[in-house]
Amino acid sequence: MKLFKLFLPLALLTLPIWALAQMPILKTGTTTEQPVTLKKLDINVQLVGNIATTTMTMTFYNSSNRVLEGELTFPMPEGVTISRYALDINGKMREAVPVEKAKATEVFESIVRRRVDPGLLEKVEGNNFRTKIYPIPANGSRTIALAYEEELKLGANSTLRYHLPLAYPEKIAEFSLNATIFESVAKPEFVEQPDGSLDIKNMDNTYIASLKKTDFISKQGLSINLPKKANLPEVQMQKASSGYYFLVNVFPKSASRPHQWSNEIGLIWDCSLSGLQRDLKKEMELLDLIVKQRRNLVIRLGLLNNTFNEAGTFTITNGNWDALKDRLNKIVYDGGTDFSRINGKVLPAGEYLFFTDGLSTFGKNTVALQQPVHVVNSSLKADYSTQKYIALKSGGKFVNLNATNAKEAFEQLNEDQLQYLGIKNNTEVRQTYPSLPVSAGGHLAVAGILSEYSTKIILQFGYGNTVVSEQEVRLDPNTQPLSRVEVSRIWAQKKIAEMDIQYETNKDEISSLSKQFGIVTRNTSLLVLETLDDYLRYDITPPAELRKEFDLAIKQRGQSILERRTDLINAAIAMSKTLKEWWNTDFTPKSKQEQFKFPQPVVVVAEERVREAAANPPSPARNERQRAESAQSSERLQSANSLQEVVIVAGGNAQAKRSTTYAASSVTIPANAALQGKVAGLEVTKDKSQAFEQQPIITVKEFKSDKDYMKSLTGKPEEAYQKYLVLREQYLHTPTFYFDVANWFYQQADSVRALKILSNMAELELENADLYKVMAYKLKQTHNYAASLFIAEKVLQWRPMDAQSYRDYALALEDMGRYQEALNNLYKVLTQSYNTQSASRDRGIEEIIIAEINHLITKYGKRLDTKQIDKKLIQPLPVDIRVVLNWNKNDTDIDLWVTDPDGEKCYYSHPKTEIGGRMSNDFTSGYGPEQFMLKKAIKGKYKIEVNYFGDRQVSISGPTTVSAEIYIRYATGKEERKMMVLPLEARNRGGNLVGEFSF
Structure with missing residues (x-):
């Protein structure tokens, strides 16, 4: 019997934050209502040398009668990462602690289900960050604090520039800003102020500026220029456990030599949906400068989204590139992004210009080109590591148009600039970063670790492997005051940024380093928990305020307090015995007459x-x-x-x-x-x-959306596609829109446009497993197995704590013919450890896994190594009928109903039928799956339905989507499979027809 489901009036709050271009703009999940406002904003900025530390404390007020979950997603500039996160707990700010990303997500979700107060800050694809807060109480408020260190870059007139955007369209009830510039040898220039009324004071070369307002509307940001003298190196030092961390700033004279351009350039233009977020005007300005300098050249255009196609060869004469410009201006930005599609045979050239945000959302982020690739970024939401790696590996350059203008970017490309090559042999320093050649560009910051003794280091500059100049810098902790900034964290950030270029090779060391210094990375998040018991239960070391109590509790209570971890293997062995007994039971009626x-x-x-x-x-x-x-x-x-x-x-x-x-x-x-x-x-x-006699026939119901926008899709596919592009402006960020329209094009047998439209879902939200699962279902249904495997692998990376992630990945491997890997991952579902809540949530999945393991062994046994599989689990289970139901959202209860020709319905409260039908365990939360099997089918028609019983989701991200896989003669060598993918909403209770089959 099912338990009553608890439905809370919860909504998702999406807050795209400043992105170094804007202040927080609040949106609710699915409506134009904005019940949460930024009530209080306190900003503190500290500048020491070339390091700026920005702390933002934000209080959000929920004016609605609903409890809300808050989510803020925001990109950060190149080289910047979050180093502090705090959340108010019982009226006091609680500092976050670093935790492995997957574990942090698992713990957060577990605690949210108990309706208490966790907070989570994580890094998602690229240099983008997301924080989740729960709950924001009805008619109440929550406060968060975020901090990050930023290395300022040298701009025009030998000045370092700090900029913080503060433009915000709504009134902020309480606003305060404090900026401190420590020990500046020259007076800083406040180029831009929120309202021109900053109070600036000079106290012994330390400059303090402050502003405090009520009901404030900020229309401008804060911009500060710091003049620097090229002949004065700057050194900052911090005591380490053994020696000192140091940060050196030098300002070498800019030097360069002309870049030798190829006469044939390949222009790779990312025309995926995310291209709409790039600064296309700036990119065109850069192209114009390149063409006018070269004047006569050949440019071959390649368009990249979920495919890669040659789009024309353009011969530029006397700098006239009107034809190419016209072609670029007419590009339609649509589809996901698959870097692995880029092919030198499709687009041959001497070198390449690649305009992209670096996010390969629909395929691996590898680019197989042998010639130099110069990567140009103008998107605030970008993957800088991938862009740098593509350029570095190919011998090209990376240009970030967010940090420079088109003219300066052109100079970077058109000139081979002086590079920092490293430190001349010195045994007193170690682990210095950057350790790879980088452009000096008039300014260089080097961090490292010094032994106990003072020394001088010699920085070397040049081109390629040739040293052309050197600069000496003295490191003496006895004469240089210790820094006001965390030099150790700056060093760690530099090291992590360099290792992140080859993440897979360095991910373990990145994880260790990020936890040591509290830095958010791809695999480490910052987590806030409410109670000491929560830190104890999940074996997470708490912040300093709880550390003494935590250590005492650990000593007194030992490890028995930790959340129990378990696997499913014993339950699987017991289930295997049950299935064997069921399969061997004779369900034939006694009276055959x-x-x-x-x-x-x-x-x-x-x-x-x-x-x-x-x-x-x-x-x-x-x-x-x-x-x-x-x-x-x-x-x-x-x-x-x-x-x-x-x-x-x-x-x-x-x-x-x-x-x-x-x-x-x-x-x-x-x-x-x-x-x-x-x-x-x-x-x-x-x-x-x-x-x-009639052969078994599967009839799958054809899903057709009843949304209003679907009424406009009529006529031939080309005409309908143009209508879709017009409609898209209104539904640009609505996942179901792309699913419904893609489904329509599939039904018109236009699989090329259908796949492109479907792949847009990968561009909508970074690391959204719910959306990726929907794509995987549809890709599998339409036999796009390679893309389905990529999607399943991404979900496994994001959610390795879920048994279903391994299962989905294993089945995708099977579809691709990688049977041994499929078997290994199916078995991993049973052998990996789960916390108590996850194990309870997924109880019964072993029945489905046993069937699928034995299906693989029965079908491909001669090709498989089964030594690792417990022999008690191996037994043939061929059946006439098997139906499996999956869904894409956690905390959701979907029911599978199968009605046999006798009219007897098999479902959660009637799991066994007279003719031998068997329904697996009822999943009342989680992702399922649920399975129906029948060893010997009687003749007649069987009806398959799904029922949306309810959910306990604390956020809204579109309808739940189910996939139903229908097999006849499963594991017999003569099986047939058909799939149905169907979006469901809470109003879809009472049974939704998926399909029928006849024996």
């Missing part, structure tokens, strides 16, 4: 047959909910959801089971046929021997 006594045939439509079954249930064990569901199912089958057909069935005898169904499976005619109790030309015989 009664089986084929046919009563007088009558004609009824499918809906009438269901109503009759609902009125006269074959099983007396029907509770109140079961009767209600049967009635709801009958009503739904009268709608357009039913498969429109008329079937011949026998009537008049409630006891005639198999005879009735045999006739039903023998004849199917159109629903609009004129039938008056019989079908012309049809004779139904009572003699079993005269009934013809």
Whole structure:
């Protein structure tokens, strides 16, 4: 029996934050309502040398009567990462602690289900960050604090520039800003102020500026220029456990030599949906400067989204590139991004210009080109590590248009600039970063670790491997005051940034370093928990304020307090025994003579047959909910959801089971046929021997969205695609829009446009496993197995704590013919450890995994190494019918219903049927799956339905989507599979027809 589901009035709050271009703009998940406002904003800026530390404390007020979960997603500039996160707990700010990303997500979700106060800050794809806060109380507020260190870059006139955008369209009830510039040898220039009223004071070369306002509307940001003298190196030092961390700033004279351009340039233009977020005007300005300098050259254009296609060869004469410019201006930005599609044979060239945000959302982020690739970025939401790696590996350059203008970017490309090559042999310093050649560009910051003794280091500059100049810098902790900034963290950030270029090789060291210094990385998040018990339960070392109590509790109570970890192998062995007993049971009726006594045939439509079954249930064990569901199912089958057909069935005898169904499976005619109790030309015989045999047939219901925008998609595919582009402006960030439209194009047999439109879902939100699962279902249904595997692998990377992630990945591997890897990952579902809550949530998944492991072994046994598999789990389980239901959202309860030809429905409260049907465990939360199996099918028609029973989600991110896989003759060597992918909403209770099959 299911438990009552708790539905809370929760909504998702999406807050794209400043992105170094804007202040927080608040949006609610699915409406234009903005119940949460930025009530209080306190900003503190400290500048020491070339390091700026910015701390923002934000208080959000929820004016609605609903409890909300808050989510802020924001990009950060190149080289900047979050180093502090705090959340108010019981009126006091609680500092976050670093935790492995997957574990942090798992713990956060577990605690949210208990309706208490965790906070999570994580790095998602690229240099983008996301924080989740729960709850923001109804008519209440929550406060968070974020801090980050930023290395300032040298700009024009030998000045370092700090900029913080503060433009915000709404009034902020309480606003304060404090900026301190420590020990500046020259007076800083405040180029831009929020309202021009900053109070600036000079105290012994330390400059302090402050501002405090109420009901403030900020229309400008804060910009500060710090003049620097090129002949004065700057050194900052901090004591380490052994020696000192140091940070050196030098300002070498800019030097360069002309870059030797190829006469044939390949222009790779990322035209995926995210291209709409790039600064295309700035990119065109840069191209114009390149063309005008070269004047005569050949440019071959390649367009990249989920595909890569050559889009024309343009011969530039005397700097005239109007034809290419016109082509670029007409580009339609649509589809996901797949870097692995880039191919030198499709677009041959001497060197390449690649305009992209660096986010390969629909394929691996590898670029297989041998010639230099110069990567140009103008997007605030970018993957700088990938961009740098592509350029570095190919011998090209990386240009960040966010940090410079088009003219300066052109100079970087058009000139081979002086590079920092490293430190001349010195045994007193170690682990200095950057350790790879980088452009000096008039300014260089080097961090490292010094032994206990003072020394001088010699920085070397040059081109390639040739040193052309050197600069000496003295490191003496006895004469240089210790820094006001955390030099150790600056060093760690530099090291992590360099290792992140080859993340897979360095991910373990990155994780260790990020936890040591509290830095958010791809695999480490910052987590805030409410109580000491939570830190103890999940074995997470708390912040300093709770550390003493934590250590005492650990000493007194030992490890028994930790959240229990377990695997599923023992449950799987027990389930294997149960399945074996079920499979060996004979469900054949005792009286075979009664089986084929046919009563007088009558004609009824499918809906009438269901109503009759609902009125006269074959099983007396029907509770109140079961009767209600049967009635709801009958009503739904009268709608357009039913498969429109008329079937011949026998009537008049409630006891005639198999005879009735045999006739039903023998004849199917159109629903609009004129039938008056019989079908012309049809004779139904009572003699079993005269009934013809029919091969099993699967009929899958065709999903058609009833959304208003679908009414506009008419006509030929090209015409419909143009209508889609117009509609897209209104539904740009709506996932179901792309799913529905892609589905329509698939139904028109235009799989190319369908796939492009579907792949847009990968561009909508970074690291959203829910959306990626929907894509994976549709890709699998449409036999795009390679793309489905990529999606499944990404979800596994993001959510390795879920058993379903390994299962989905394993099944995608099987579709690609990688059977051994598939077997290994299926078995991993049973052998990896889970916390108590996850193990409880997924109890019963072992039944599905056992069937799939044995399916692989039965089908591909000779190619597989099964030594690792427990022998108690290996047993053939061939069945006539298998149906598996999956869904994409956590904390959701979806039910699978299968009604056999006798009218007996197999579902969660009636999991075993008279003819041997078996329903797996009822998943009342999590992702499922649920499975129906029948060893020996009786003849007749089987109906498959899904029921959206409810959810306990604390956020809104579009409808739940289910995939139903229907197999006949599973694991027999003659199997057939069909899939149905169907979006469901809470209003879809009562049974939704997925398909039917006949034996």
